[in-house]
Amino acid sequence: MSAIRPLRLAGVAAVGATTSYSASHYWNTRFFHFNTVHAEAPASLSVDPPSDARATLKKMTWKGFTELKLEKAEMVNHNVKKLTFALPDDQSISGLAPITSLLTRHTPEGAWIPVIRPYTPISANDQPGYITFMVKKYPNGKGSGKMHSMKPGDSLHFRQLHEFDYKPNEYSAMTFIAGGSGITPIYQLTRAILDNPEDKTKIALVYANNSEEDILLKSEFDTLAQKFPDRFNRTYIVSKTTPENEGAYQQGYVTKAILSQLMPHKLNERNVKVLVSGPPPMVEAVAGAKGGFGWTQGSLGGILGELGYVKDEVHKF
Ligand SMILES: Cc1cc2nc3c(=O)[nH]c(=O)nc-3n(C[C@H](O)[C@H](O)[C@H](O)COP(=O)(O)OP(=O)(O)OC[C@H]3O[C@@H](n4cnc5c(N)ncnc54)[C@H](O)[C@@H]3O)c2cc1C
Numbered sequence: 107m108s109a110i111r112p113l114r115l116a117g118v119a120a121v122g123a124t125t126s127y128s129a130s131h132y133w134n135t136r137f138f139h140f141n142t143v144h145a146e147a148p149a150s151l152s153v154d155p156p157s158d159a160r161a162t163l164k165k166m167t168w169k170g171f172t173e174l175k176l177e178k179a180e181m182v183n184h185n186v187k188k189l190t191f192a193l194p195d196d197q198s199i200s201g202l203a204p205i206t207s208l209l210t211r212h213t214p215e216g217a218w219i220p221v222i223r224p225y226t227p228i229s230a231n232d233q234p235g236y237i238t239f240m241v242k243k244y245p246n247g248k249g250s251g252k253m254h255s256m257k258p259g260d261s262l263h264f265r266q267l268h269e270f271d272y273k274p275n276e277y278s279a280m281t282f283i284a285g286g287s288g289i290t291p292i293y294q295l296t297r298a299i300l301d302n303p304e305d306k307t308k309i310a311l312v313y314a315n316n317s318e319e320d321i322l323l324k325s326e327f328d329t330l331a332q333k334f335p336d337r338f339n340r341t342y343i344v345s346k347t348t349p350e351n352e353g354a355y356q357q358g359y360v361t362k363a364i365l366s367q368l369m370p371h372k373l374n375e376r377n378v379k380v381l382v383s384g385p386p387p388m389v390e391a392v393a394g395a396k397g398g399f400g401w402t403q404g405s406l407g408g409i410l411g412e413l414g415y416v417k418d419e420v421h422k423f
Pocket residue numbers: 129131132133134135136207223224225226227239240241242243244245246247248249250251269287288290291384385386423
């Protein structure tokens with residue numbers, strides 16, 4: 107992080123706002139309802155400042171919308187950018203409890219209504235001084251377009267949105283089924299689980315993308331799989347392979363055959379939970395459609411329904 111430190115621009119302001127939003131839990135989100143946001147967040151993820159520096163770390167309060175300045179933006183692939191925003195100072199940490207996203211808010215020029223979209227930080231929640239996102243740009247996307255257009259020094263307003271409560275060892279095994287940029291909440295929780303030496307939860311990740319180039323955070327997941335071979339395994343599914351990478355990935359889409367082969371056997375585990383995060387068509391095929399325009403979980407269907415999972419065992423983003 108030291109490389110980007112000189113770019114830090116002071117100035118983070120808590121912007122008064124009395125309402126908070128809960129996403130429709132619909133990946134293609136344009137709908138929000140008002141709700142109470144969870145404020146407590148343990149600072150438990152990995153980072154290694156010296157212990158005297160750690161003692162001075164300050165957890166962000168995230169009251170109302172908070173303005174943060176962009177420090178650094180870099181292209182990750184043809185349509186994804188990694189965006190790093192400065193926290194108020196070098197001792198600040200986000201302190202977000204997994205899984206928490208941040209709602210961004212901006213009002214486009216000439217518009218009356220602000221655009222509000224959730225994005226999920228991929229930096230550790232006790233990373234001092236900054237917070238990082240990975241954002242995929244959609245054609246004419248209002249939120250993703252804004253994020254991609256930002257230059258270092260530009261600012262944006264953020265407010266926390268707690269998406270899923272997780273307690274260490276609550277489940278003996280978890281399966282994460284993700285598509286495209288739906289991987290970001292999954293990465294946040296994977297890090298939180300594996301970085302906690304007290305947490306024994308086993309994780310199977312099934313991550314689907316159009317092409318090899320679209321696989322986000324691959325080297326991070328590969329490193330975790332090497333470091334935790336007994337607790338974390340990952341499978342990448344790619345719909346379009348090339349002659350060069352044919353055979354390196356499961357080819358096609360998320361299917362019943364692939365999931366029944368890759369998911370831990372339910373009967374061998376005490377307590378399982380499956381998280382499904384991705385574009386609505388993928389979520390629907392895997393777990394059935396969400397209800398209430400994406401505001402509710404809806405009934406369980408799709409492949410997981412056919413495999414005998416019950417509603418309580420599955421959470422759809
Ligand atoms: C809890 C949560 C966390 C999220 N975290 C991230 C994150 O970390 N990184 C990230 O990149 N995104 C993330 N998203 C998705 C993000 O919030 C926006 O939905 C996405 O950026 C599109 O918004 P937009 O304003 O750019 O597009 P819009 O202006 O809403 O739509 C523009 C066009 O793109 C299409 N479109 C929009 N979303 C999708 C989609 N998912 N699949 C296919 N077509 C689509 C629309 O149908 C429309 O035609 C998250 C969503 C949720 C619910």
